[in-house]
Amino acid sequence: MADHYETLGVSQDASQDEIKKAYRKLARKLHPDVNPSAEAGEKFKDVTAAYDTLSDPQRRKQYDMGGQDAAGGFGFGDIFDAFFGGGQGGGRGPRSRAQRGQDALVRIDLDLDEVIFGTHRDVQVATAARCEDCAGSGAAPGTSPVTCADCGGSGEVRRQVRSILGPVISTSPCAACQGFGTVIEHACETCHGQGRVRAQATIPVDIPAGVDSGLRLHLPGQGEAGPGGGPNGDLYLEVRVREHEVFVRNGDDLECLLEISMIDAVFGTNTTLPALDGDIELEIPVGAQSGDVLTVRGRGITRLRSTQRGDLEVTLQVRTPTKLDHKQKELLQQFAERSKHEAGPELSREKPGLFSKLRGKFGR
Numbered sequence: 001m002a003d004h005y006e007t008l009g010v011s012q013d014a015s016q017d018e019i020k021k022a023y024r025k026l027a028r029k030l031h032p033d034v035n036p037s038a039e040a041g042e043k044f045k046d047v048t049a050a051y052d053t054l055s056d057p058q059r060r061k062q063y064d065m066g067g068q069d070a071a072g073g074f075g076f077g078d079i080f081d082a083f084f085g086g087g088q089g090g091g092r093g094p095r096s097r098a099q100r101g102q103d104a105l106v107r108i109d110l111d112l113d114e115v116i117f118g119t120h121r122d123v124q125v126a127t128a129a130r131c132e133d134c135a136g137s138g139a140a141p142g143t144s145p146v147t148c149a150d151c152g153g154s155g156e157v158r159r160q161v162r163s164i165l166g167p168v169i170s171t172s173p174c175a176a177c178q179g180f181g182t183v184i185e186h187a188c189e190t191c192h193g194q195g196r197v198r199a200q201a202t203i204p205v206d207i208p209a210g211v212d213s214g215l216r217l218h219l220p221g222q223g224e225a226g227p228g229g230g231p232n233g234d235l236y237l238e239v240r241v242r243e244h245e246v247f248v249r250n251g252d253d254l255e256c257l258l259e260i261s262m263i264d265a266v267f268g269t270n271t272t273l274p275a276l277d278g279d280i281e282l283e284i285p286v287g288a289q290s291g292d293v294l295t296v297r298g299r300g301i302t303r304l305r306s307t308q309r310g311d312l313e314v315t316l317q318v319r320t321p322t323k324l325d326h327k328q329k330e331l332l333q334q335f336a337e338r339s340k341h342e343a344g345p346e347l348s349r350e351k352p353g354l355f356s357k358l359r360g361k362f363g364r
């Protein structure tokens with residue numbers, strides 16, 4: 001620790017008047033109200049400690065003789081804390097018992113067909129609700145919180161501390177009422193003075209079309225009730241969309257795989273596709289190939305916060321017959337005889353397994 005004389009910038013034989021002047025000058029520069037930096041705060045502590053010692057002739061004499069620098073009538077910590085409001089965060093007056101309630105997060109599982117047009121859910125939530133018996137006050141019915149006798153309702157205790165800069169007021173929260181300014185003498189028996197109780201709530205929610213896994217719906221004021229009759233927090237619903245065994249979502253589009261017979265692929269046909277939102281009449285064209293995609297416009301998922309819908313993309317897969325009777329085999333052999341000019345197997349540029357994830361079944 002630096003020498004007290006150096007700290008104040010005075011000589012060893014400085015008069016009491018010079019010491020006082022030097023301290024005043026430094027304090028005006030380093031005072032936390034003027035200079036809120038931590039460095040200035042530390043210096044201010046040192047300067048005040050030096051002044052405490054040197055301004056007291058008895059302690060100055062002891063210090064000059066190399067004695068222990070004993071603490072004086074008041075520690076500089078008291079003054080220091082006083083300048084910073086006793087670490088109370090600068091709040092004035094009693095704090096409210098009413099606090100905002102916690103936000104709540106609930107997860108909901110949806111099926112893919114519910115996402116197409118949106119859906120309605122009555123969501124069950126374990127939450128905190130305002131206590132009906134005391135209307136959230138926490139005081140037994142017929143009673144009300146009384147003004148705290150210790151602080152007179154201000155919620156804080158003030159203490160005057162003498163310092164060289166004059167008397168300063170140190171403020172701290174009242175211990176008797178925890179800073180509320182009032183005391184609940186008779187707590188509500190239902191909520192034990194909390195102003196809220198555990199509850200099971202049913203919250204009706206309209207889930208818009210087009211939501212996807214991970215999306216959070218925000219419901220303001222539907223969370224937990226606050227203590228002391230405070231406002232509710234918010235409720236967040238996190239959506240998870242279950243995978244469908246046939247239809248796969250791709251943004252706003254739906255995709256599926258349709259297996260067709262070799263004969264249907266050759267001659268073409270009309271078929272009914274049972275989509276999530278109703279049947280679709282589908283025309284399989286003559287000469288359809290595995291991997292061909294038929295696009296059904298506007299039969300995908302409704303875009304979030306829109307009325308527009310994506311498409312349904314149907315990928316065709318031709319099924320090769322495996323169980324042939326004698327006659328069928330004979331006919332196909334005849335067909336093969338007449339097809340000798342056709343090319344044999346050849347490598348394709350298409351990526352293998354491109355549609356394998358779409359593999360599914362249609363009841364037909």
Ligand code: ZN
Nearest residue numbers: 131134188191
């Ligand atoms: Zn109550």
